[in-house]
Amino acid sequence: MANPIVAQQRSGAPDSGVRLAELMAALSIATDLGMGQPLESALCTCVVAMRLGEALQLDDDTLRDVYYQALLRYIGCNADTQGMAALFGDELALRHDFATADPGRPPEVLSIAMRYLRQASAGEPAYRIASLVARGLLSLPRLMSESFAGHCEVAQRLAGRLGFGESLIACLGQIYERWDGKGLPRKLKGDQVATAVQIVTLAQDAVVWARVGGRDVAVATVRKRSGGAYHSRLADRFCAAATTILAGLDEDPTWESVLALEPGERNSLTDDEFDRACEALADFADIKSPYTIGHSPGVATLAAGAGQRSGLVEADVSALRRAGLLHDLGRVGVSAGIWCKEAALSDREWEQVRLHAYYTDRVLARPEPLRHLGALASLHHERMDGSGYHRAIAGQTLAPAARILAAADAYQAMTEPRPHRPALSPDRAAEEVRREVRAGRLDGDAAHAVLAEAGHHIPRTRRDRPAGLSEREVEVLRLVAQGLSNRDMAAQLYLSPDTVKHHIQHIYDKIGVATRAGATMFAMENRLL
Numbered sequence: 001m002a003n004p005i006v007a008q009q010r011s012g013a014p015d016s017g018v019r020l021a022e023l024m025a026a027l028s029i030a031t032d033l034g035m036g037q038p039l040e041s042a043l044c045t046c047v048v049a050m051r052l053g054e055a056l057q058l059d060d061d062t063l064r065d066v067y068y069q070a071l072l073r074y075i076g077c078n079a080d081t082q083g084m085a086a087l088f089g090d091e092l093a094l095r096h097d098f099a100t101a102d103p104g105r106p107p108e109v110l111s112i113a114m115r116y117l118r119q120a121s122a123g124e125p126a127y128r129i130a131s132l133v134a135r136g137l138l139s140l141p142r143l144m145s146e147s148f149a150g151h152c153e154v155a156q157r158l159a160g161r162l163g164f165g166e167s168l169i170a171c172l173g174q175i176y177e178r179w180d181g182k183g184l185p186r187k188l189k190g191d192q193v194a195t196a197v198q199i200v201t202l203a204q205d206a207v208v209w210a211r212v213g214g215r216d217v218a219v220a221t222v223r224k225r226s227g228g229a230y231h232s233r234l235a236d237r238f239c240a241a242a243t244t245i246l247a248g249l250d251e252d253p254t255w256e257s258v259l260a261l262e263p264g265e266r267n268s269l270t271d272d273e274f275d276r277a278c279e280a281l282a283d284f285a286d287i288k289s290p291y292t293i294g295h296s297p298g299v300a301t302l303a304a305g306a307g308q309r310s311g312l313v314e315a316d317v318s319a320l321r322r323a324g325l326l327h328d329l330g331r332v333g334v335s336a337g338i339w340c341k342e343a344a345l346s347d348r349e350w351e352q353v354r355l356h357a358y359y360t361d362r363v364l365a366r367p368e369p370l371r372h373l374g375a376l377a378s379l380h381h382e383r384m385d386g387s388g389y390h391r392a393i394a395g396q397t398l399a400p401a402a403r404i405l406a407a408a409d410a411y412q413a414m415t416e417p418r419p420h421r422p423a424l425s426p427d428r429a430a431e432e433v434r435r436e437v438r439a440g441r442l443d444g445d446a447a448h449a450v451l452a453e454a455g456h457h458i459p460r461t462r463r464d465r466p467a468g469l470s471e472r473e474v475e476v477l478r479l480v481a482q483g484l485s486n487r488d489m490a491a492q493l494y495l496s497p498d499t500v501k502h503h504i505q506h507i508y509d510k511i512g513v514a515t516r517a518g519a520t521m522f523a524m525e526n527r528l529l
């Protein structure tokens, strides 16, 4: 079967340079974070599942489902996390511990649930803890069924938007189903559970237990769960070939291994397809909290519009839009209990919040086209005075595109409710953004472009820069004077060489020079360096 997205590719459509498998592998890093698992757990699961599938001589279509089921299994994991956190506290820690439990054995599930219910009600009087734990345990079956059904439905809808076909979408509707019929939410049994689903469930068990206790423990666990979570034929084949199937997981570069295993054609997404995929990923990120629904597309629209107003070329506007869609992917790695907290955050919780920008960077760290977007997206909480996070980059080292993204994120967030405050009206939000500019935290040009894009009236202010240069133009002029090549300037400013060239010509026209030396003299004469 051809690549589901690429199958729709129109000949001659612009190539984004991003392979579907690469994007899905990146997404799997995000779902590791959301499931409280070590990074690359899903990648390891994919390698093990594919090796088992090949040992079972599965046909190409089933192998393709195995491959993407392993990478996308938990793309619905951000749904309902607020409810889980309200009941259990840190849902990421709960999920981490739950990974070793056998969901077909109620005592294992109940013991973990009880521990977290107790922790979540710590500090309450003893009688109240008992009542909260009892109530939690009573509601557990309904909660698990509803929550798992929600995860499946969200995963299926996202997979549909990513262009996958019916077969994988059906698999994603069965992620918690089991061979013995004790799964959720539909209690499918035997062959009703897709082979790809059973293989990925087995592979995940094997990866988790190999990490905990090595190959022998993984084999013992799979043998114990044989005929329960998965067909005994699959378990037998795994146990017989475990040494080969689990070989090199710790040492091998898993990213490359997974990409090498991609079944079928290896084509890139077109620009339009990549845009649609980014939109789906934005919703994956935003569903983590009820109050962030629609946040990332809002930031993307504002940032792209502001970029256009600021004279960026089309490629840079497109990068800003995509970075806006992807900027909060890292939120998945922070507990919903922290995102939803109404009271002031503790230092430890703030530390977690700061990490989300870093997580965005890491999720998108490979391959190159994603790395560029990730680097820009992860700057969305940086501030001009160095008070932002996670790198605390200040002033001139913060690229113009990053300043626009930061202003767009700040404005958009202010117009949305947060647990500790209601949404601000557009005018109040604009006022706050201007206050941030005056305080030196947001860039004036970037903020004005964002506010203009949001429909606010921006009064023309007299610039005291020579020749009517804007702050951004002065920055470019400084780099010109420092002797940077257009390519180096483009890298430093997160702009394309074309935009830089355009800026420089515009600046030269404004200041009436024709050469780099002339521009440098102008900068020196006007004390701009």
Ligand SMILES: [Fe+2]
Pocket (backbone or CB within 6 Å): 327, 328, 356, 380, 381
């Ligand atoms: Fe953020």
